[in-house]
Amino acid sequence: MSHFIALYGKRLSSAIITHFWYVVISITIAFIIAFILGILLSRMPRRANLILPVISVFQTIPGIVFIGLLFLYNGMVPSTVVIALTIYAIFPILKNTYVGIINVSEDFKEAAKGCGMSPFQILMKVEVPLALPSIITGLRISTVYTVSWAVLAAMIGLGGLGELIYAGVSSNNNTLIIAGAIPAAIMALLFSLAIDLLRKALIPKQLRRDNK
Amino acid sequence: MIRFEHVSKRYGDSLVLDDLNLEIATGEFTVLIGPSGCGKTTTLKTINRLIEPDKGKIFIDDQDTSQIDKVKLRRSIGYVIQQIGLFPNMTVEQNISVVPKLLNYDKARCNEIVRELLALVNMPYEEYAHKYPSEMSGGQQQRIGVLRALAASPPIVLMDEPFGALDPMTRRILQDEVSKLQKKLNKTIVFVTHDMDEALNMADKIIFMNKGKIVQMAAPEEMLENPADDLIRSFMGKHSIDNESLPQTAADFMRSDIYSCYRNRGVREAIQQMARRKVDTLLVKNLDETYAGTVSIKNIRNHGKDMKTIEPLITQENAVSYVDEDAQVCFDKLLNGQDSYVVVLNHDQTIAGIVTKTSMAKSLADAVWGDSQ
Ligand SMILES: Nc1ncnc2c1ncn2[C@@H]1O[C@H](COP(=O)(O)OP(=O)(O)OP(=O)(O)O)[C@@H](O)[C@H]1O
Ligand SMILES: [Mg+2]
Secondary structure (H helix, E strand, C coil): CHHHHHHHHHHHHHHHHHHHHHHHHHHHHHHHHHHHHHHHHHHCHHHHHHHHHHHHHHHHCCHHHHHHHHHHHHCCCHHHHHHHHHHHHHHHHHHHHHHHHHCCCHHHHHHHHHHCCCHHHHHHHHHHHHHHHHHHHHHHHHHHHHHHHHHHHHHHCCCCHHHHHHHHHHCCCHHHHHHHHHHHHHHHHHHHHHHHHHHHHHCCHHHCCCCC | CEEEEEEEEEECCEEEEEEEEEEECCCCEEEEECCCCCCHHHHHHHHCCCCCCCEEEEEECCEEHHHCCHHHHHHCEEEEECCCCCCCCCCHHHHHCHHHHHCCCCHHHHHHHHHHHHHHCCCCHHHHCCCCHHHCCHHHHHHHHHHHHHCCCCCEEEEECCCCCCCHHHHHHHHHHHHHHHHHHCCEEEEEECCHHHHHHHCCEEEEEECCEEEEEECHHHHHHCCCCHHHHHHHHHHCCCCCCCCCEHHHHCECCCCEEECCCEHHHHHHHHHHHCCCEEEEECCCCEEEEEEEHHHHHHHCCCCCECHHHCECCCCEEECCCEHHHHHHHHHHCCCCEEEEECCCCEEEEEEEHHHHHHHHHHHHHCCCC
């Protein structure tokens, strides 16, 4: 073990840090885009029913193909990784935001309207808070996936935990593979826990019992 | 004052509001009632412009509401809807302060309002203010719904079947609470219900609608007494005093199991008959069965001991009525005269029966509570 740390310790810690930032940056950007887009789509549900399936097609393009294409177009820079991860991360959040808002009962919206809320106030005070459980679930799905997709960054030589894994695979070094895979798994778990804390902070426990 | 002028609303082919004209006075408790789909909710929602009429205008205190900013208008009108009107993501305190906050009242004032309102319905602030709707019973939630509508002291409050989902007990209690609040705070309330009991219990004025039109607009007593049509009568159900089945003529109130004798009968026989039947007068018939008059025990005692027949003792002073005479006229004779009964005759002058105070009361009771047999 100490032998391993002496040998790979530095490489591992920098890989973890790079991986972490890939995830945080992509998820942050993805969340902002997906949240706004989800709200916009919820204002026009009829068009959303056409648009959402189109967006979901992106999701089916294999990650390697996409990141490869982006690499050809954008070059070997970290932004290539961030863009690719962001695009993959958008869909679950977008879909859950949209569905969450769409499913807020008409009665609440009408009560809000009757109280004299403007459409924007209805959105921020009623629709988004009631859609929050669904939105946060989307965030968790995206985050956990992004942790594993970020492994692909190494494919184009841009670091992260994937680097250890690829190195391990190509040199038949199981220790290296595990050294990459286990921190990735732990990272996914920790992100998940962090999101759980966020959820507890944002949603009153009386509304939490369903884990939508 | 709320005034509808020629208000119409159409959804596709169906005319949901058909040229409505009505006026609701300030401080009045008005109940909209009628069968499902008759346009009550639509009428209510046109007041706070949740629905815009196709034609016509609505005025509040002589101001055309279509000229007022919608959002502003709604903040000045309380609105309570059935069941889940409370926002589940907000506590009781937050729910009640929704409108005050929209109006930019400061925190201290919002809090003061919440405390005052909770006190009005005997829900202690400490116990309830921080609860979420899901932690309260239906009745408590609906109380908060009402308080929320009152929070910014709007002069007008609209309520759409606010108690529709509550059990009868809770419903009754809330009706009384709302009635009290309305009197106390002098609000103009427009209240939609399906339930005539509720309407009669709460309304100053009932507006009965059907198919987008007003069928009748009247105070509860007036509607009870003179329902405009059969539909309203059926809504009134057990409450209504139905004019058509109501006993109308003397015949409806008389008893026909009467004791009579012919005019040529002996005095002694008459006395015996009275004793046997435990009555103090007998009706007397001519030989052709027509009515001759009455004979009383008093008359016999005073004059008749040595007479052979009752003939000379017959008097015709007792009040007389005919079978088809208006019951009211017959009652007047009974109640204003000295006689203990009114003799009711058929048109061929034969005896049909008598109306006594007891028979009158019994017939009235049957009409109101249903046939006793
Ligand atoms: N948005 C709409 N589109 C089409 N038709 C509608 C719409 N809203 C209401 N209607 C129709 O208008 C009519 C009146 O509706 P409204 O809700 O005013 O009835 P109501 O008297 O409140 O009935 P209920 O007692 O069942 O609540 C109904 O026939 C209803 O089907
Ligand atoms: Mg209705």
